[in-house]
Amino acid sequence: MQILNRLEETRSLDPVVEKLQAAVSAAVKPQRLRDLLHGTWLGHALHPVLVQVPVGAFISSGILDLLPGTRRAANTLVFVGVAGAAPAIAAGWVDWSQMTKDRQRLGLVHASANAIAVSLYAASLVARLRGRSGRALSFAGLSVAGLGAYLGGHLSYARGAGVNQAAPALARIPTEPTVVGSLASMPEGKPFVRNVEDVPVLFYRLGDRVTAMIEACGHETGPLGEGDVVGSGTDACVVCPWHGSVFRLTDGGVVHGPAASDQPLLRVQVADGVVSVSV
Numbered sequence: 001m002q003i004l005n006r007l008e009e010t011r012s013l014d015p016v017v018e019k020l021q022a023a024v025s026a027a028v029k030p031q032r033l034r035d036l037l038h039g040t041w042l043g044h045a046l047h048p049v050l051v052q053v054p055v056g057a058f059i060s061s062g063i064l065d066l067l068p069g070t071r072r073a074a075n076t077l078v079f080v081g082v083a084g085a086a087p088a089i090a091a092g093w094v095d096w097s098q099m100t101k102d103r104q105r106l107g108l109v110h111a112s113a114n115a116i117a118v119s120l121y122a123a124s125l126v127a128r129l130r131g132r133s134g135r136a137l138s139f140a141g142l143s144v145a146g147l148g149a150y151l152g153g154h155l156s157y158a159r160g161a162g163v164n165q166a167a168p169a170l171a172r173i174p175t176e177p178t179v180v181g182s183l184a185s186m187p188e189g190k191p192f193v194r195n196v197e198d199v200p201v202l203f204y205r206l207g208d209r210v211t212a213m214i215e216a217c218g219h220e221t222g223p224l225g226e227g228d229v230v231g232s233g234t235d236a237c238v239v240c241p242w243h244g245s246v247f248r249l250t251d252g253g254v255v256h257g258p259a260a261s262d263q264p265l266l267r268v269q270v271a272d273g274v275v276s277v278s279v
């Protein structure tokens with residue numbers, strides 16, 4: 001853990017990080033492609049889904065390599081793993097390009113370990129196609145892939161990369177209705193921020209209907225209350241000022257990434273002209 005903490009603070013990696021970030025941004029420009037790779041259409045980060053293919057194929061091939069009479073099946077799985085790594089790598093780099101610097105430093109080491117692992121498996125595949133065993137290269141690849149997976153798990157579970165950063169704020173909203181104010185005091189068709197307990201909440205009113213969502217962007221907690229509004233009425237969306245994620249104001253739905261999840265909504269009640277919210 002001390003090594004990982006030190007890696008996150010290793011500023012000497014920054015020139016490489018910045019060059020790679022520019023390269024990824026230049027290589028993956030169309031918004032549709034970025035949304036596809038972020039998993040915005042899925043409501044969930046796509047990278048952890050895609051990595052199941054190479055990881056599953058590589059582990060399975062390793063088991064078959066230890067059994068007699070399964071050489072052909074093992075070779076096929078090594079091919080599936082190498083081919084399946086490409087989309088997982090593309091999705092990973094696009095997510096990485098929009099992370100905070102400390103996560104990017106660790107993510108760079110995660111990606112490097114996985115690049116070495118896939119190269120070892122590719123070399124193993126070539127050896128197998130030439131009639132050689134290729135098993136030593138595969139097992140070396142599996143060992144390095146294990147390190148890459150450990151770093152990926154640390155990035156997500158210990159450092160929160162790829163998770164909905166707005167979700168913890170929802171847990172601080174009271175379960176009992178909390179009065180926010182009168183409906184008449186709320187501007188029509190223009191989002192505004194009010195605190196519920198200590199949590200900033202973004203409100204949007206259309207007639208008698210009020211939507212309330214956590215104001216901190218689910219991607220990296222950018223202040224949505226400071227974002228631009230595009231469209232109007234039921235089509236109105238807020239654009240996060242930090243990395244440009246777009247959310248519908250009427251239901252918190254994510255329209256464009258890098259955020260992959262909808263903004264968490266609060267339950268809203270309007271009774272006798274008074275607006276209350278609860279979790």
Ligand code: FES
Nearest residue numbers: 217220222240243
């Ligand atoms: S914080 Fe990154 S898009 Fe909002």
